[in-house]
Amino acid sequence: MIPYLRLLLLAALAIAAGTRLSLAQNCSFTVSNVSFGVVDTLAGGQVNTTATVNATCTGLTLSRILICPNLGAGSGGATPAARLMVSGGSVLAYQLYSDAARSTVWGSYLWAYAARPPSLSLTLGVLGGGSANYTLYAAMPGGQTTVAAGTHLSSFAGADVEFRYRYSLGNDCSVLSGSVERPGFNISATVASNCLVSTQDVDFGTQGVLGTNVDATGRVSVTCTPGNSYSVGLDGGASGGPPTARLMTKGAETVTYGLYQDAARSLPWGSGSVPGEAVAGTGTGTSQDITVYGRVPPQATPSPGTYADTVVVTVTY
Structure with missing residues (x-):
């Protein structure tokens, strides 16, 4: 009888151990890529976008899981002011937020x-499972006109991403415990690549x-994206005349004038269809000022x- 009782006790311990294992919470997470797309840094405005954080968990029925997503x-x-994306030696500032107002x-x-990080939570269902989506907000501030053209990137992996989770009824993520x-x-x-142009009359x-x-x-x-080559052409005016024989008009009467690239008025400034006649x-x-020299x-x-x-004025880039 004694060996038989020992066998029953071992079986009971095995069953109890299995019950404890089934109570352990288990979560998996995905974060969609944050893409600002194609941005025009000369436009001057803030660019906003979002990404989705998904949590899928299993564990004790109807239990609450605290999620602490450290980024x-x-x-x-x-x-201290921003996170950064890079492209070679070019740096583009952005930031990640937990609220739609992009203040936190x-x-x-x-x-x-x-x-x-924000404290997130997920309550499991009656079958011991559950999932939820949370929004990650991102903003790229305006005014970054000196950033070079190209694709800028920052990757989050390893120590830069630590999602901790545990059973908890609280919201204290300063306690670095859990899975x-x-x-x-x-x-x-x-x-x-982009260029903006403004003019002052002659x-x-x-x-x-x-x-x-x-x-x-x-x-x-002319304001162009850094490193962006450009040329500036001036057409022949209403008359379509050559660079040194454009016409100002008053009704049928005219005054002949020319536009030049240099103060000596020796280099005509045309549309660029003739080599050397564009700047x-x-x-x-930043804004680059080019003087237009006129002569009647x-x-x-x-x-x-x-x-x-x-x-x-036509800017080609």
Whole structure:
């Protein structure tokens, strides 16, 4: 009888051990990639996007699981003000948030900065399982005009991603306990090549008899993505004339004028259809001012009045 009782006791212990194992919570997580898509850094505005964090858990029926999703700096690094994406030596700032207003940074208890992760929770169902989705908010601030064109990236893996979870009725994520999962994901943005242009008119002022050269200047201001090569062409105006023989008009009457690249008025500035007649440059992300040199040569003086022409500026990049 004694061996038989020992056998029953061992079986009971085995059953109890199996019951304890079945109570252990188990979670898996995925984080979708955060993509800002193609962005125009010269546009000046903030770019927002979101990603989805999914949690799928099993464990004790109707139990609550506390999830503490620590997110660090990512492979691009971080500063106290922002996380960073990189493309070679080019750096693009962004940030991750836990709220739609993008006021609370989604951080970590494991990095050097003050921001901490949100506390998430999931309550299991009557069959001991459950899943939930949470939104990860991201923002790329405007004003980053000096960032070079190209795809910028930061990867989250390893120590930069630590999702801790455990049974708990509280929300204290400062206690670094529980099981750990490390779901990887990427942050990316492609900075597009772009140029912006503005102008200042060439005003020859009020003149009498057109017996000598009348000179004046205007300006073309070009802002292009850093490293972006560009050329600036000026068309022939309403008359479609050559660079040094454009026409300002008042009804059927005209005044001949020319536009040039240099103060000596020796290099005509045209549309660029003729080699050397357009002005070339390379973008810096800041405004680059190019002087337009105008000249009205001596000619027969038409009747008094205002003579004008419209020249279209074309920036090719």
